[in-house]
Amino acid sequence: xxxxxSPKIVxxxxxxxxxxxxxxxxxxxxxxxxxxxxxxxxxxxxxxxISAASQTSVAVGVYLADIEIHPDGLKTKHFRxxxxxxxxxxxFHGKQAG
Amino acid sequence: MYxxxxxxAAFVAERNxxxxxxxxxxxxxxxxxxxxxxxxxxNGLYLQLHAYMLRVAVPYGTLNSGQMHQLANxxxxxxxxxxxxxxxxNIQFNxxxxxxxxxxxxxxxxxxxxxxxxxxxxxxxxxADHLSGAAADELEDPRPYAELIRQWSTDHxxxxxxxxxxxxxxSGSAHDRAVIRAHxxxxxxxxxxxxxxFEVIVGGGLGRTPMIGKILRAFLPxxxxxxxxxxxxxxxxxxxxxxxxxxxxxxxxxxxxxxxEISKLVESRFKELxxxxxxxxxxxxxxxxxxxxxxxYKQHSTELFEQNYSNDPVFRAWVDTNxxxxxxxxxxxxxxxxxxxxxxxxxxxxxxxxxxxxxAKRYGHxxxxxxxxxxxxxxHVHKSDLPAVHASLKTAQLATANIGLISDIIACPxxxxxxxATARSIPIAQQIATRFDELKLEHDIGELKLKIxxxxxxxxxHHVGHIGILGxxxxxxxxxxxxxxxxxxxxxAIGQRTGPGFSADDLLPxxxxxxxxxxxLRSEPKETFLQTYRRLGATPFKAALYPERAVRANAA
Numbered sequence: 001x002x003x004x005x006s007p008k009i010v011x012x013x014x015x016x017x018x019x020x021x022x023x024x025x026x027x028x029x030x031x032x033x034x035x036x037x038x039x040x041x042x043x044x045x046x047x048x049x050i051s052a053a054s055q056t057s058v059a060v061g062v063y064l065a066d067i068e069i070h071p072d073g074l075k076t077k078h079f080r081x082x083x084x085x086x087x088x089x090x091x092f093h094g095k096q097a098g
Numbered sequence: 099m100y101x102x103x104x105x106x107a108a109f110v111a112e113r114n115x116x117x118x119x120x121x122x123x124x125x126x127x128x129x130x131x132x133x134x135x136x137x138x139x140x141n142g143l144y145l146q147l148h149a150y151m152l153r154v155a156v157p158y159g160t161l162n163s164g165q166m167h168q169l170a171n172x173x174x175x176x177x178x179x180x181x182x183x184x185x186x187x188n189i190q191f192n193x194x195x196x197x198x199x200x201x202x203x204x205x206x207x208x209x210x211x212x213x214x215x216x217x218x219x220x221x222x223x224x225x226a227d228h229l230s231g232a233a234a235d236e237l238e239d240p241r242p243y244a245e246l247i248r249q250w251s252t253d254h255x256x257x258x259x260x261x262x263x264x265x266x267x268x269s270g271s272a273h274d275r276a277v278i279r280a281h282x283x284x285x286x287x288x289x290x291x292x293x294x295x296f297e298v299i300v301g302g303g304l305g306r307t308p309m310i311g312k313i314l315r316a317f318l319p320x321x322x323x324x325x326x327x328x329x330x331x332x333x334x335x336x337x338x339x340x341x342x343x344x345x346x347x348x349x350x351x352x353x354x355x356x357x358x359e360i361s362k363l364v365e366s367r368f369k370e371l372x373x374x375x376x377x378x379x380x381x382x383x384x385x386x387x388x389x390x391x392x393x394x395y396k397q398h399s400t401e402l403f404e405q406n407y408s409n410d411p412v413f414r415a416w417v418d419t420n421x422x423x424x425x426x427x428x429x430x431x432x433x434x435x436x437x438x439x440x441x442x443x444x445x446x447x448x449x450x451x452x453x454x455x456x457x458a459k460r461y462g463h464x465x466x467x468x469x470x471x472x473x474x475x476x477x478h479v480h481k482s483d484l485p486a487v488h489a490s491l492k493t494a495q496l497a498t499a500n501i502g503l504i505s506d507i508i509a510c511p512x513x514x515x516x517x518x519a520t521a522r523s524i525p526i527a528q529q530i531a532t533r534f535d536e537l538k539l540e541h542d543i544g545e546l547k548l549k550i551x552x553x554x555x556x557x558x559x560h561h562v563g564h565i566g567i568l569g570x571x572x573x574x575x576x577x578x579x580x581x582x583x584x585x586x587x588x589x590x591a592i593g594q595r596t597g598p599g600f601s602a603d604d605l606l607p608x609x610x611x612x613x614x615x616x617x618x619l620r621s622e623p624k625e626t627f628l629q630t631y632r633r634l635g636a637t638p639f640k641a642a643l644y645p646e647r648a649v650r651a652n653a654a
Contacts, residue, residue: 018149057127088514090442090524094148
């Protein structure tokens with residue numbers, strides 16, 4: 001039986017703005033986690049990561065992050081990803097400020 | 099204050115021009131990120147969790163009003179209206195966009211500032227006692243030596259690819275306010291037989307392997323300063339480990355080889371190097387030194403100060419807590435707290451920076467200092483001007499009377515900003531300060547250094563906090579370890595871990611129990627937390643932190 005693979009997204013920071021971006025299904029980047037492409041297959045994850053990392057004029061520091069699929073949308077698994085999704089907790093800055 | 103000469107100005111302008119071209123090539127795709135990263139780091143540009151971060155050097159923590167105004171302008175124009183002052187006397191802008199950074203660097207150059215030496219494996223921005231040139235207990239202002247080291251080390255060809263970063267701190271007083279024992283090299287001006295020289299300390303550092311520095315030379319003649327530091331760094335440059343970044347700092351080299359062996363190697367290398375220093379460094383120093391002369395102090399009655407001190411209890415509390423004795427008895431050193439209860443430690447809004455700059459210009463001989471404790475200092479304020487300074491600070495949430503108290507917390511940016519962090523620091527600091535303000539206990543508690551780091555790299559100096567807090571990621575949950583008994587001064591010590599960490603929710607009640615135990619245990623109100631800890635040891639404090647364990651132990 002294949003080893004279980006927890007769902008993942010590809011994420012990075014934007015080269016120009018430096019903010020958090022997520023890879024969408026068409027290999028473009030979105031700033032909204034809900035539009036991120038969820039990868040459920042390990043082999044697919046490797047290919048998507050390599051392809052995303054090749055977009056060096058857009059994205060910096062590309063990596064895979066664990067994600068949870070809930071009926072009301074995608075949820076980050078680790079608190080670090082939650083902070084990246086929202087912004088800092090001391091000011092209403094970053095993504096939470098829209 | 100030191101003014102750039104033509105060489106300095108041309109050097110910074112040339113570097114900025116190079117970086118502008120490098121940014122253009124990165125954006126055009128001509129440079130990959132792997133190629134660009136070391137170039138941007140050489141210019142203080144990091145990529146953090148939510149954005150780029152530009153770390154700007156404030157050499158030996160000294161600024162004038164024009165520079166502070168320009169930092170505020172940068173915060174307003176290219177950032178989100180504030181800056182964060184760090185434990186290395188730098189300022190960080192948390193939200194610049196890549197294409198704007200060359201313009202920011204040019205704006206800094208207009209006021210003789212830059213972001214060089216704030217990153218990379220090189221000799222970093224030299225830090226100094228933030229009360230330098232003003233403190234009553236000072237032997238000599240150490241900043242001219244810091245400036246000499248800055249000029250000598252900037253782009254020093256031998257030291258561009260060191261095993262790791264290298265941090266130097268200088269102090270001119272016996273009382274150490276610059277944490278010199280936790281630096282790669284710590285320098286302290288000392289007197290011997292009527293001569294002034296340096297005590298040279300090596301191999302201190304915090305991070306994952308905290309170490310207190312050891313004395314490498316008890317007395318170094320001042321004229322030997324640069325060849326001796328060069329000898330020390332060159333010995334480490336060869337011996338230092340490049341196979342493991344966690345073992346690469348000089349503290350590990352000193353630990354692995356022993357101070358006697360290192361001393362022998364340094365002295366031998368020093369003998370070789372010393373003749374090549376033909377006096378050019380001393381002429382340069384003679385040129386630098388007058389720039390740090392004391393200001394022309396005014397003479398004026400201090401009656402207004404005394405009246406206000408007697409009649410205004412809020413002013414009196416601020417003076418008692420935030421004003422330090424000056425070399426000139428008619429003057430005071432005013433520390434402006436960037437730790438208003440509930441605010442982010444070390445943050446100043448652009449409006450606050452402008453106000454501080456105006457106060458420095460009007461009342462402070464145009465001098466400002468940044469402290470490693472993340473506060474701002476007006477080093478020279480005539481006592482008769484202190485009431486006006488205080489009244490003005492009150493209008494901008496800058497008059498908090500808490501210097502050296504439990505809410506004067508050092509906190510790194512933690513996981514709210516930092517890509518390396520394992521947990522948040524800022525909200526923890528905010529909660530602690532707010533809670534002890536509510537309890538109205540902090541003046542009763544007295545001197546207490548609480549320091550928080552959001553990861554093992556210890557930017558928040560938790561190892562040398564009387565109470566240290568280290569934020570970690572334990573199985574996907576933020577968890578906070580407490581250390582006790584650390585000390586950043588001349589009696590430096592590394593705090594000892596008390597036991598298992600606390601969740602974010604359990605941390606504050608644990609600290610309240612700890613402080614209640616201290617108030618109960620101290621022999622008299624004057625005995626500080628650290629003194630009580632040293633007298634009694636960790637046991638009664640651990641019992642307060644972990645009451646359920648104490649109960650189990652008693653039952654056994």
